[in-house]
Each structure stands twice: as structure tokens, then as C-alpha cells.
Amino acid sequence: MPDILTFYSNKFRKLRIDRAHGNAPHKPLLLLSIIELIEQGAILENKIEPSPLIVESFLKYWNLLSLEKPRIYLPFYHLKSDKFWHLHAKIGQENLLATISQFKSMAQLASVVDFANLDEDLFLLLHKAEAREVLRQTIIETYFPDKAELFHAAIAENQEINVIENLLLENAEKKNFDSSKIVADEKKREKAFSRAGYAALRLHLRRVSSPNRNFKRRIRR
Numbered sequence: 002m003p004d005i006l007t008f009y010s011n012k013f014r015k016l017r018i019d020r021a022h023g024n025a026p027h028k029p030l031l032l033l034s035i036i037e038l039i040e041q042g043a044i045l046e047n048k049i050e051p052s053p054l055i056v057e058s059f060l061k062y063w064n065l066l067s068l069e070k071p072r073i074y075l076p077f078y079h080l081k082s083d084k085f086w087h088l089h090a091k092i093g094q095e096n097l098l099a100t101i102s103q104f105k106s107m108a109q110l111a112s113v114v115d116f117a118n119l120d121e122d123l124f125l126l127l128h129k130a131e132a133r134e135v136l137r138q139t140i141i142e143t144y145f146p147d148k149a150e151l152f153h154a155a156i157a158e159n160q161e162i163n164v165i166e167n168l169l170l171e172n173a174e175k176k177n178f179d180s181s182k183i184v185a186d187e188k189k190r191e192k193a194f195s196r197a198g199y200a201a202l203r204l205h206l207r208r209v210s211s212p213n214r215n216f217k218r219r220i221r222r
Contacts, residue, residue, distance in 0.1 A: 005122050006132050009085070010139045017082045026066060027076035028083070029144040034058035035119075036137050037156070039127045041163045047124040048116040051077055051107060065151045074110040077117065078103070085120040 013032065019025040037058050038044045049055065056073055063071040080086040090098035094113045104110040118124070126132045141152050 005126060006135060009123050009126060010136060012083060012085060013136055013139045014143050017079075024144050026063070026068070026144060027072070028080055029140045030059055030062045031055075031073065031076040031080060033062050033137065033140055033152075036127060036133055037159055040130075040133060041159070047118045047121065049118065050116045051111040051114055056107065061155065062152070065148060065155060066145075074104045074107045077107075077110060077114070080117075085123050086117055087119075088117050089115050091115040 013029075016028045018028055034055055035044065035049060038054060043054055051074070055077075059073045060071055078088070081088050088098060090113060092115075098113050101113070104113075119127070127136070137156070141149050145152055
């Protein structure tokens with residue numbers, strides 16, 4: 002039996018995609034986006050929501066291909082056919098999710114789908130840097146060989162911004178810290194500031210939501 006990394010590498014090479022007019026890029030791009038968001042620490046739990054973050058990452062890769070109509074709701078729904086991606090309905094929408102065959106917009110999908118999760122083995126695998134690179138390279142070589150240089154450049158830039166973001170978070174409370182003296186590129190610095198702010202907000206919401214949940218449990222008792 003193949004090891005887990007080989008198993009999922011083969012899964013990624015054989016995605017069920019529309020090949021009538023060449024390889025449809027939607028599923029591979031969504032997977033690249035998920036890998037990116039896990040790498041930058043934006044996805045910490047195996048609960049991938051149809052959020053602005055994933056749309057932003059998807060669009061960044063989509064624009065490298067100069068294509069029209071980036072319909073991210075298509076792969077978010079149809080990736081379930083590859084058996085390692087599992088959709089979970091919002092409360093009260095279970096029957097609709099079980100019977101619907103197509104969504105027409107990301108807003109419609111988000112009104113029905115609460116989150117998706119990956120196979121637990123795959124999710125854990127994507128938290129290992131070496132495995133991430135193997136799977137990311139598998140996607141690029143299989144579906145975007147002619148654009149590999151563009152994809153690698155975008156990935157390298159994102160990884161550099163990750164480093165800057167961590168630097169900002171580590172030094173945020175230091176007196177007289179001047180990020181411009183360490184990071185000269187203003188655009189990359191601004192992107193890192195934006196991410197750092199979002200990361201701080203996520204942490205704050207996680208902290209304040211825990212007591213609220215405990216409070217609700219006490220009320221119910």
C-alpha cells in the first residue's frame with residue numbers, strides 16, 4: 002500500500018475535472034489556495050469556510066492564467082467528487098445540500114455550506130512543509146506546466162510576505178519599532194500589515210468566543 006503522501010499525490014494528479022476543452026483549472030487552483038492559507042496560518046482547523054480569504058487567494062492564482070469568470074463556487078462544491086473533500090451544511094440546510102446539483106454563486110453556496118473539511122490524514126500532511134511542497138509541485142506540474150514560473154514566483158512572494166507578517170507580529174509591541182527599516186518594499190509591507198491585522202482579529206475573536214460558549218452552556222444548565 003502506498004504511503005500517505007504518495008496516495009494524495011496520485012489523488013491530486015487525477016482530479017475529476019472537465020477535460021473537454023483542456024484541463025479546467027478550478028479544482029487545482031482551489032487546492033493551491035488551501036495549501037497557501039494553511040502555510041500562512043490562516044487555516045488552523047480542519048474547517049475550510051467559503052470566506053473572503055479563500056476567494057482572495059483563489060483570484061490571485063486565477064489571474065495568473067488570464068481567464069474570465071473565476072467561479073470559485075464550482076470547485077468548492079464539486080471537489081467533493083474526489084472523495085477527500087467533505088461538505089457540511091449550515092443548520093437547517095442539510096436537505097438542500099444533499100439534493101442540490103449546482104450552485105450559481107459564491108453567495109448562494111455560502112448560504113447553504115457552513116464549511117468543508119479535508120481527510121484528516123491530508124489535513125495533517127499539509128501542515129508539514131516538505132509534504133506541502135511535494136503536493137504543490139504535483140499540482141503545478143500536472144495542470145500548469147506552461148505557467149510554472151509564474152506560479153513559483155507568486156508562491157515565493159507569498160512566502161516572503163509570511164516572513165514579514167511574522168516579523169510584524171513579533172515586534173508589534175516594541176517601542177519605536179520601524180518596519181520600513183527592515184522591509185523596504187512598501188507593497189509587501191502593506192500586505193503583511195493587512196494579514197497581521199487579520200491574524201490579530203482572528204486571535205481576538207477566538208479568545209472572546211470561548212467564554213461566550215461557556216456562558217451559553219451555563220445558561221442552558
